[in-house]
Amino acid sequence: MNRIELTRIPFIKNALNSRYPQLAVFIVMLVGYIFAILAGLIGTPVGSHNFSIVFVWIAWWAILILVAVPFFGRGWCAVCPIPLPGEWLQRGAVLSPPEKRPKWLNLRVPKMFRNIWLQNISFLLLALFSSVLLTTPNITGIVLAAMLFAAIGLSTVFERRAFCRYLCPVGGFIGLYSQTAPIELRIKDKQVCVTCEGKPCYNGSSAGYGCPWDVFPGGLTKNTYCGLCMECIRTCPHDNIAVNLRPFSADLAKPSTRMDEAFKAFIMLGSAMIYAGVLLGPWGIFKDAAYNVGSSAWFVYAVAFLAIIFVVLPGSFTLGILNTRNTIPLKQRFASLSSALIPLGLMFWVAFSLSFVLTNASYILAALSDPLGLGWNLFGTANATWQPMLTSILAPAQTLALVGGLIWSARAAQKAANEVKVSPIPVIVYCFIATSLMLWLLL
């Protein structure tokens, strides 16, 4: 079994071709998103009783990291409401292309920004303030609103979904980890794309818009930058686009050589480890430092956070691969071999999130009935008491995730090492040390 084309199933094909199912989900998501902003700004300041905190950082996060990313890759991006208002404004339409498009600046994003460094920076900015962001409703409301307005602003200046592609702090890591997902959008026959006139999948046509993610589907070899918006399925005049079920982490067979993606792997791996220590660990001094933004302790925390991510982790990784006698430049080896950290990083986040989500999931029921913390009881669950869930299976589940991630990464390291003709042993040893540290932090 290599690939199973899901779009051969008429129900799936029709559902993806039509704009209405996606629009229905979009509207529900957009309403939920705007409500989360409002709840954050006008609801109770008690995070565990506010819709914005409970539904964004517990419910949405659980779905995203435990289900959506591992199994559907960029599936969340396909229904994310953040780019919608800006995109509708940019297009001058909600559904099919209008006869006359509005005249926005429609600039191309400058070449120096056409990478994921801005996404790395935006993620790190949020990560440094995460203790406040995760627990303070009005900060969550402000950040959600800022992302919405940033997406609108960028849509009026730049072409396509500049926010999603180059700035979204969430989209960056979803893209990285989507390479491991067992789902992909690819062309069926390359020759059809080569001879296709006008390339409507990229440039748009009366049937639909050019790729909002600035990707030519004919050249797609990995999931990282395909937002699964399904627009190319609608515009392709040759029915040459397929959504396939495929083996997990198929994209990692040909590892990336880009430094922005390599550092993304370290940023995500390091952040998961730091969060496991700071947020879930028993050390109050770290929590104080992370929460008291602007204090001297916070500056020490921020410097330590960045040092771990940009110096300690990549530095020790580089030392590990330094001795391999090889003619391939170290930079290329570093970038290629770091792709082995992608499955491990994803599983670190799964293990971390299991602990956080299972402990706090019971807040969802109360927040559902009283989303603003104003004393409502819409569904009779407002007084549901806090109770950690499934704590007895938590440790085995985390071990399974982390050891499974280690094996998965060892396999990815072997493939990456074959590509750059070095031994995978240093990378596997590195993954083992990181896994042992994460086990110690979580168990």
Place this chain on the structure above:
Amino acid sequence: MRFRISLLLFVMAGLVVAFAPLPVPAITPQERTFEINAHQFAYSPSEIKVNAGDTVTIRLVSTDVVHGLYVDDYDISVEADPGQSATLTFIADKPGSFRFRCNITCGAMHPFMTGKLTVGTNNWLYRSIALASIAVIAFFPLSSFKVQGKTKEMLRRL
């Protein structure tokens, strides 16, 4: 064939490491008392260690707002008002490592106000690291086999 036998051996070794019962050192149970100060958003001390079978008394003293102390898996809790103390007594009959956490909303970082209770040895941690070691040790010989047919296809999918 050699691949499958080796894989089976490593899987069995993993199962033994994960689930084999370990000898429990014969230690006479004692009565242990701890005073834990709770303040936003930490416990002091934040880690306590007892032997399996000990009768543990925790005197929780809250130094600022109302705090609670809930022990995962034991499903027991105690609450202390500001400046007051409250006592929780239980028999530590489940070995392992357990988070204890505040169960009364006490401020922004409340969900992350945690401590750690270790009863006996944290065997699950050592078992997990041993499992990770077996996984790495097994990886090299298993990945060096020249496998064919269905097994090759199975590996390729990984």
